[in-house]
Amino acid sequence: xxxxxxxxxxxxxxxxxxxxxxxxxxxxxxxxxxxxxxxxxxxxxxxxxxxxxxxxxxxxxxxxxxxxxxxxxxxxxxxxxxxxxxxxxxxxxxxxxxxxxxxxxxxxxxxxxx
Numbered sequence: 001x002x003x004x005x006x007x008x009x010x011x012x013x014x015x016x017x018x019x020x021x022x023x024x025x026x027x028x029x030x031x032x033x034x035x036x037x038x039x040x041x042x043x044x045x046x047x048x049x050x051x052x053x054x055x056x057x058x059x060x061x062x063x064x065x066x067x068x069x070x071x072x073x074x075x076x077x078x079x080x081x082x083x084x085x086x087x088x089x090x091x092x093x094x095x096x097x098x099x100x101x102x103x104x105x106x107x108x109x110x111x112x113x114x
Contacts, residue, residue, distance in 0.1 A: 026075075027075065029074050032048075042068065051083075060076060
């Protein structure tokens with residue numbers, strides 16, 4: 001998957017927020033921006049709107065306005081238990097670098113991937 005794929009960005013956000021929660025750290029808002037993910041602002045707002053409304057995060061608010069979507073209180077954002085579940089259910093999105101190379105080779109062998 002491409003680094004700007006919807007599910008990749010969701011996974012990265014969940015990973016970051018869960019890490020902050022576990023370490024008791026405040027969220028650095030600059031790590032949750034369109035610029036950080038190198039995606040268009042409108043796409044980022046779409047992702048954040050759905051993260052909030054689907055219950056994966058709390059603390060921040062998303063509002064539809066005449067000019068688009070407004071994201072409010074991003075500095076108060078936190079992952080929810082549902083977001084943590086999403087994160088653990090989608091660990092397959094990890095890069096190959098973080099997975100045992102022998103396991104990767106076995107999977108490629110079984111599915112006849114090159």
